[in-house]
């Protein structure tokens with residue numbers, strides 16, 4: 001299955017931030033890095049793909065459907081955008097109750113999902129936090145909680161916005177570990193926007209480079225730390 005983004009543009013009021021985006025996203029269980037400078041349009045693109053924002057022009061289609069409305073319906077159930085910062089889950093619910101709530105939203109059987117939820121909680125060292133309310137967690141715990149929820153739901157595509165921000169060293173290792181586990185489990189495609197070269201090169205199987213709202217390059221293979229930094233400098237060389 002493949003998501004086809006065709007000639008997509010997005011404006012905030014009069015200000016255009018995505019320009020004529022064309023991108024195919026194969027829903028295999030790989031991790032793709034979305035890389036670009038601050039303000040390039042990464043979060044906006046991920047929000048549009050998840051259906052949280054609608055494009056102003058252009059389309060997103062599934063390969064087996066040719067209507068935008070089919071994609072929008074599919075995206076509501078099968079994609080999850082995990083925002084940067086401390087948002088993402090419901091404040092006054094525990095992590096496990098958040099999972100139950102999101103199971104309802106995404107039409108996932110809660111009881112069937114519990115074993116996988118617990119195994120992901122173990123992998124992220126979050127098992128002792130699953131009964132804690134989201135608003136009583138630290139910044140890093142909230143990030144890990146939102147990630148755990150997204151993985152446990154097994155939505156076909158998860159869009160992670162700067163997932164390593166605020167994580168301590170152990171939690172960063174946990175993040176890399178679960179993203180690599182996810183590939184082996186084969187349930188989910190992950191699109192990850194990050195400025196963390198260490199995270200990107202540890203988990204990504206390919207990259208999309210975005211500058212000023214334009215996709216400027218793609219790489220269909222993993223990259224070493226040095227190669228990614230070289231590519232970044234080549235792609236985003238400052239003028240003048």
Ligand SMILES: Nc1ncnc2c1ncn2[C@@H]1O[C@H](COP(=O)(O)OP(=O)(O)OP(=O)(O)O)[C@@H](O)[C@H]1O
Nearest residue numbers: 012013015017036037038039040041042043044045
């Ligand atoms: N709600 C909004 N209203 C108006 N402009 C916005 C809004 N959200 C983002 N923008 C603008 O759109 C552009 C793209 O922002 P976006 O958050 O998508 O970039 P980004 O690549 O994710 O950046 P960063 O790496 O800094 O998180 C920026 O110029 C930003 O100021």
